[in-house]
């Protein structure tokens with residue numbers, strides 16, 4: 577994957593170099609085709625999978641226009657956070673362009689609510705962008721967590737570095753239903769919510785060709801050290817910022833999100849586009 581400067585007004589565009597120079601996919605919610613575990617864009621039959629962490633880094637670091645060249649359909653997941661993208665972008669730096677940023681503004685408040693699942697996202701017009709998120713997975717290990725971002729918060733150090741996570745019982749379910757393979761869980765924080773017999777862990781690790789952990793008691797697998805106590809909420813913030821970038825630019829709004837995920841984030845981004 578290569579990030580290249582792009583003209584004013586072009587936004588974020590992907591080009592699949594393995595297909596050809598015209599295989600372009602724009603980062604817009606109208607092209608979202610799948611939100612199971614990550615966000616996929618499809619335009620003219622061309623896929624780009626797992627766009628959210630890169631889009632989040634580009635948003636958190638204030639990149640307006642960029643061409644992302646990709647020789648595969650999936651953006652590299654790397655360590656499961658946006659840190660490697662942030663490091664690369666910050667190392668090379670960005671350039672000012674000869675134009676003021678045109679923010680996405682709203683005429684009215686946008687609300688998405690699913691009362692049954694307890695999900696709610698509110699996007700309110702505001703002069704300064706800000707995001708608040710609250711997560712609750714009904715987990716004793718994770719608990720209820722909150723995270724906040726606004727432009728005064730160091731995105732790379734406080735949000736971008738926070739890694740994706742998965743519950744052990746979800747991995748087991750996905751594996752038993754042939755939905756994941758080895759490599760898919762190398763880059764996630766694994767949370768053991770319920771005591772798991774050692775044999776089940778060993779069987780799963782053998783199936784996925786990953787090392788058997790030393791400690792499989794309830795908690796974070798192998799006593800992993802978190803960057804922040806609320807790293808899970810911070811990662812969900814990372815996802816939210818990336819998915820909402822699919823509204824087509826930088827949002828000038830206050831976003832308050834409760835128990836949201838890729839599917840709802842993409843729907844909200846689409847509602848923002850359709851409100852124009």
Ligand SMILES: [Zn+2]
Nearest residue numbers: 629740811815
């Ligand atoms: Zn994520």
